[in-house]
Amino acid sequence: MALWSEERPSEDFYRVLAPDGTLVGDPPDLDDDELRELYWTMKLTRAFEDKALRMQRSGEVSIISRCRGEEATPLGAAAALSPGDWCFPLYRQRSGLVYWGVPLDRQLANLMGAEPETIDDHLPLDDATEPPVNFSPGYVPLGANLPNTVGSALTDKLNDRDTVSLTFVGDGSTSQGDFHDALNFAGVFEVPAVFICQNNQWAISVPAHRQTASETFAEKSDAYGVPNERVDGNDIFAVYEKATEAVERARNGEGPTFVECVTYRIVEHNTADEPSVYRDEEQREYWLERDPIDRYEAYLLAEGVLTDEDIDAMEDEISEEVASAVAAARDVPESAPHRMFDNHLRGESWNESHQRAELERELDGKNPFVDWTGEGFE
Amino acid sequence: MSDAQVTGETTERNLVETINETLAAEMRTDDTVRLLGYDIGPIGGVYRTTEGLIDEFGDERVIDTPLSENGILGTAVGMAMRGERVVPEIQFMGFFYPAFGQFMYTLVKMRERSGGAVDVPLTVRMVCGGGVKSSEYHSESTESYLVHTPGVRVVYPSGPREAKGLLAASIRHDDPVVFMEHKKLYRTHREPVPDEEYTLPLDRARVAREGEDVTVVTWGAMVREAEQAADAVDADVEILDLRTLSPLDIETVLDSVKKTGRCVVFHEARRTLGLGAELTAVVNEYAFDRLLAPVQRATGYDVHFPGNQIEGEYLPDAQRAKYAIEAVMGYEF
Ligand SMILES: Cc1ncc(C[n+]2csc(CCOP(=O)(O)OP(=O)(O)O)c2C)c(N)n1
Numbered sequence A: 001m002a003l004w005s006e007e008r009p010s011e012d013f014y015r016v017l018a019p020d021g022t023l024v025g026d027p028p029d030l031d032d033d034e035l036r037e038l039y040w041t042m043k044l045t046r047a048f049e050d051k052a053l054r055m056q057r058s059g060e061v062s063i064i065s066r067c068r069g070e071e072a073t074p075l076g077a078a079a080a081l082s083p084g085d086w087c088f089p090l091y092r093q094r095s096g097l098v099y100w101g102v103p104l105d106r107q108l109a110n111l112m113g114a115e116p117e118t119i120d121d122h123l124p125l126d127d128a129t130e131p132p133v134n135f136s137p138g139y140v141p142l143g144a145n146l147p148n149t150v151g152s153a154l155t156d157k158l159n160d161r162d163t164v165s166l167t168f169v170g171d172g173s174t175s176q177g178d179f180h181d182a183l184n185f186a187g188v189f190e191v192p193a194v195f196i197c198q199n200n201q202w203a204i205s206v207p208a209h210r211q212t213a214s215e216t217f218a219e220k221s222d223a224y225g226v227p228n229e230r231v232d233g234n235d236i237f238a239v240y241e242k243a244t245e246a247v248e249r250a251r252n253g254e255g256p257t258f259v260e261c262v263t264y265r266i267v268e269h270n271t272a273d274e275p276s277v278y279r280d281e282e283q284r285e286y287w288l289e290r291d292p293i294d295r296y297e298a299y300l301l302a303e304g305v306l307t308d309e310d311i312d313a314m315e316d317e318i319s320e321e322v323a324s325a326v327a328a329a330r331d332v333p334e335s336a337p338h339r340m341f342d343n344h345l346r347g348e349s350w351n352e353s354h355q356r357a358e359l360e361r362e363l364d365g366k367n368p369f370v371d372w373t374g375e376g377f378e
Numbered sequence B: 001m002s003d004a005q006v007t008g009e010t011t012e013r014n015l016v017e018t019i020n021e022t023l024a025a026e027m028r029t030d031d032t033v034r035l036l037g038y039d040i041g042p043i044g045g046v047y048r049t050t051e052g053l054i055d056e057f058g059d060e061r062v063i064d065t066p067l068s069e070n071g072i073l074g075t076a077v078g079m080a081m082r083g084e085r086v087v088p089e090i091q092f093m094g095f096f097y098p099a100f101g102q103f104m105y106t107l108v109k110m111r112e113r114s115g116g117a118v119d120v121p122l123t124v125r126m127v128c129g130g131g132v133k134s135s136e137y138h139s140e141s142t143e144s145y146l147v148h149t150p151g152v153r154v155v156y157p158s159g160p161r162e163a164k165g166l167l168a169a170s171i172r173h174d175d176p177v178v179f180m181e182h183k184k185l186y187r188t189h190r191e192p193v194p195d196e197e198y199t200l201p202l203d204r205a206r207v208a209r210e211g212e213d214v215t216v217v218t219w220g221a222m223v224r225e226a227e228q229a230a231d232a233v234d235a236d237v238e239i240l241d242l243r244t245l246s247p248l249d250i251e252t253v254l255d256s257v258k259k260t261g262r263c264v265v266f267h268e269a270r271r272t273l274g275l276g277a278e279l280t281a282v283v284n285e286y287a288f289d290r291l292l293a294p295v296q297r298a299t300g301y302d303v304h305f306p307g308n309q310i311e312g313e314y315l316p317d318a319q320r321a322k323y324a325i326e327a328v329m330g331y332e333f
């Protein structure tokens, strides 16, 4: 059986926290509460996704892509934003969403296949639960988020606002035309945008070296006149610092930045995938030793920001938080079938009314094809 | 060889196995057959349709590409212009749209704008359809976009037996073909598939069941639903499995409708400008005086494919087909 060969990317990148948790650079200026919040967010994200994985196994969730082992990248990037900024996530950025309080129960109801209207009805956002950063719906078609982010940033620039728009792109998705459009437009219009390349070295079964002949993903933005950085994506400090610099540049009117965060997809692409079919799982060991939570935990313990007792207490709280999200999501009733018609166009066309009536009849066990005049049933 | 002539030994196969074996057979007999796509090599396709092919044929015949549908299609067209019989894969029809540029600009138009001098003999394998509780964008049936466009054949097997002959014919054909693979058919259904090599015509519908009272025109995963409806309804139903959506086999449709006097078009795609609209128009234009009832369309609704909790209510099924058949059977002038 053919397996892909892997090429380990250069680790000649910006790093603050070594894999063993020792400092090799200057840590960001964060107080103990902020440091603990970053830790908490990564742990909560992991616990939540592991629960969702188990729910997938038991049939409650149809499919999930986890960011396990990559939590530092979306988290460090999102934490660099300020209230009022905009974020355009994909499906593997959950730690960023968790950081800004995108409610876990709503996230889980979405994974359980509920229609967005059903989620809004049963788990509505209010002033207390609305995240202070604006999150677009998560994007599934790869690359499509990127030009939208440029448009968002251009809007703020044209309206003289100092808001920043931040988005993500996987290593694989840099091959999409949309990626090149976005960087080109971003450079030409000098928009206040930040692009985070979450290079986890795999796109389902295809390794990063099949995506590009460039040595790094970072250097791609050179051609578009967009400055770039390349950081250890499993180092929360490195990601946070470089993302913060990029966000500040954008806010100060200095234009876009592209930040490649080197990490590794230590788990399956999603729950329909089995990586041992196409890759040598030995590489995984190497990256497991570079886990973002482990190294950060070692650092926090060594610095006395956390104690083992704190961690135990946090783990209990996290279990409770996940359990209550699960309970709330399970309380959301199955979406009503007529929800499928919602939010396509404003107003009701003849066609929409008629098809709603057809569906209603079908659900009532009545023949939906007996309106012979176009004037309705009965 | 036409379908009627296929005889001899058969083996039970599902659609995944059939496609895999047919690709392998074509690659063995023709060195210019090359597969292009992402996740087709060592992983063997996310649905395993290309499993093992890289082991047998190597990575110059089974080519994993960067993650760009437009790149795949455009490169495949260029190779086809140079005579390779490329078989690009589009992993999900919902992700075909980035490739629409190459589709519209080159694939469908190269032959016409070169005055017939340049052929594009490729076969795009397009994974489509819903009903497997997939996530957003993974359940599309937007074949109308393709059929609306001249210059490309659109082929849609309803099961393994059809798929074998249609895929072999598509790969060997000098026209560009989009070969639709409904993912729900991949593993849900096994049937005897003839062991011998055969091709099926790329412009002929199949009469899947003969009947006198009403014609159900359908294709893909809906054929078996139509068969269940026919079993359950109090009418003698004729079922046409179109097999090729472009060009349409209008003659077979008209012959059947003129015989039965009633017509139901049954498809998974949305209704507005779904192929049912065209078929209804053709029947009205050429068989109007034989009709005993208006043509009915049993289809998906005019909405974006819904989340998996309610896809069952979106998707047409045997019950919806049965309602449409009963409606036209009960119609009185
Ligand atoms: C336009 C498009 N093509 C294909 C897909 C199917 N698909 C979903 S994720 C994925 C791999 C993405 O890899 P990468 O960009 O590296 O992101 P990762 O999943 O590794 O985070 C593919 C091919 C898609 N969602 N959108």
Ligand SMILES: [Mg+2]
Pocket (backbone or CB within 6 Å): A170, A171, A172, A198, A199, A200, A201, A202, A203, A204, A265
């Ligand atoms: Mg990736």
